[in-house]
Amino acid sequence: MLFDTGPRNNGSVILDHVRQLGFTARDLKWIVLSHSHAAHIGALAEIAEQTGAHVYAHPAAEGWLIDHQRQFRERYERFSDRLPLDETFKNYFFDRLGRPWYPNTWIETFPLSLDTPRSMEIRHTPGHSSDSISLYLKEEGILICGDAFMGAGTGNTLPRYDDPEAYTATLTSFLELQPNLLLSAHFAPLSREKLQPALQQSQTMVELLHRFIHESLKRRPDGYDIGFLTRMVTARFSRITDVVAAIPVQAHLMALEREGKVHFEIDRWKPGAPKQSIVIESIIR
Ligand SMILES: [Zn+2]
Ligand SMILES: [Zn+2]
Known part of the structure; x- marks a missing residue:
């Protein structure tokens, strides 16, 4: 199973790893997309095509997943008469996106237990975006959450979310789940001991x-x-x-x-x- 594809041209990197592990491209059976944002879906078409993997996503991802211009317009361009939007950023956005690819299954009910050899569950974890989903590896207690966790505080950029209440509630659900390890897309892995302070700090930032x-x-x-x-x-x-x-x-x-x-x-x-x-x-x- 592959959780997120990364940006365009990432396919060869991922499939090299698959081969190094002693498998073929066709052994990759499932692709789960954490959400529709550019950096997470750019290589979808190339990987799905080469592997024949079954692709899962949240139904709210549809608009931006298949229409990249629309994603750019609705996420960024709409603010461009009030705030800077430079060409480099625009080029970077589209550079990460490959051809659009239509998923096989829109997940309608959560949590979804997958019919895989390992015990896995897909959970709806909105806030960062309404289409954010996470993968929970039950036996290992590993939660892979994409962008559902946006870091402990602010650095150069503000934490990004579409709905602060949903974001906070999702982090509370992570605290209740108590995974052994939380793996997010843009931040360092969080072990069980580091989980609570980091998630609570993120919630405090939202309140502030x-x-x-x-x-x-x-x-x-x-x-x-x-x-x-x-x-x-x-x-x-x-x-x-x-x-x-x-x-x-x-x-x-x-x-x-x-x-x-x-x-x-x-x-x-x-x-x-x-x-x-x-x-x-x-x-x-
Ligand atoms: Zn995102
Ligand atoms: Zn991201």
């Missing part, structure tokens, strides 16, 4: 960001546009201010709106209760 954004809005009845607010957040919590940083900031704004604490009006997020006529999507061009 939530409070900071809410307090900032309360200080200014006029509100802010997404660019201004993102600059405020990155100046306080990270280093890089670009379209990518707007993703978690907007996620917090949407959560605050669900809580009835802010609302969106003519291009600006303002403190106060939501009004009926608001179309949140209009912020997103």
Whole structure:
């Protein structure tokens, strides 16, 4: 089984490893995609084609998995009139993507026990994205979670998620599961002892960001546009201010709106209760 394919042209690297382990490409039977983001799916077509593996993904992955232009538009380009989006970033995004490939199975029920020699389970672990799924190797107690865990705090970039509440709940589910090892895509492996402090620190960061954004809005009845607010957040919590940083900031704004604490009006997020006529999507061009 392969969990995520990595970027375009990664196929030969992975299949070399498969052969070094004494297997052939055809022995790779299943591919599970953690979610639809570019770096995780770029080599899907090349690996699926060469192996004939059965591909599993969450149904919410469909739009971005098969339409890469749409992924770019909806994830980044929509913020580009407010925040920097340079050509290098754009080229890097598309460079990682190979041909689109349609999965064999959209997983509808969770957790899903797989009919494999090893006891494995696919769990829905949303927050980073609604389509995020994790693979749990029951006997070994190893949880492979893709981007469902976004690191213990902020470094150069803000932790990325589409829904802070779901993200926090997913980390709580990891704490309850108590795996021996947590393997995420972009951060160091976490052994059982390191799991709790790292996950709790990540949850604390989410709370701090939530409070900071809410307090900032309360200080200014006029509100802010997404660019201004993102600059405020990155100046306080990270280093890089670009379209990518707007993703978690907007996620917090949407959560605050669900809580009835802010609302969106003519291009600006303002403190106060939501009004009926608001179309949140209009912020997103
Ligand atoms: Zn991701
Ligand atoms: Zn990722």
